[in-house]
Amino acid sequence: MIHSFNCRVYYEDTDLAGIVYYANYLRFIERARSEWVRARGVDQRALKETEGVVFAVRRVEADYLQPAKFDDELTVLTEVENIGGASMTLKQSVTRDGVILFTAVVTLVAINANGAPVRLPAILRKPLH
Structure with a gap:
């Protein structure tokens, strides 16, 4: 499933x-x-607050393909590439009128208050599948 987010x-x-x-x-x-x-x-x-879990970006691989400009309306598409025990990898692209301007592969890690990796909470894993 691909999520779409619009921004200007x-x-x-x-x-x-x-x-x-x-x-x-x-x-x-x-x-x-x-x-x-x-x-x-x-x-x-x-x-x-309840589980002490937050997310940190571990890695970003980005490609800048074409420039976006002042007043452009952009769409950011997000989809799951992989879900691991404590991490997830997402593919994201920024488009303008269907033309891809920027792509990124982002790896997020679930961490606790001490910065140590923890398993992705069930509340998050369930809605992803």
Whole structure:
């Protein structure tokens, strides 16, 4: 299942040439991941408070294919590539009118308050399948 999240490029997202600053794509895909988890019925705040589990990005592999520009309406697509015991890997892409501008493969790890990896909680695993 592919999750879709729409966002617009604001002036603050761009450089002097009106092109999205490269690091802002990471912000766009982060927002999309948060909405993807929420769409599956998982409350990340409650997960932290009740089980002490949060997620950390372990790895990002990114390709910048074409620039997004000021006022573009973008769509971020998110899909599961793999789910492990304590981690999950997601494929994400940022598109404009169906054209892929940016792709990323993101590995997330479930960790506890001490930063140690922990198993993905059942509440999260169940909605993913």
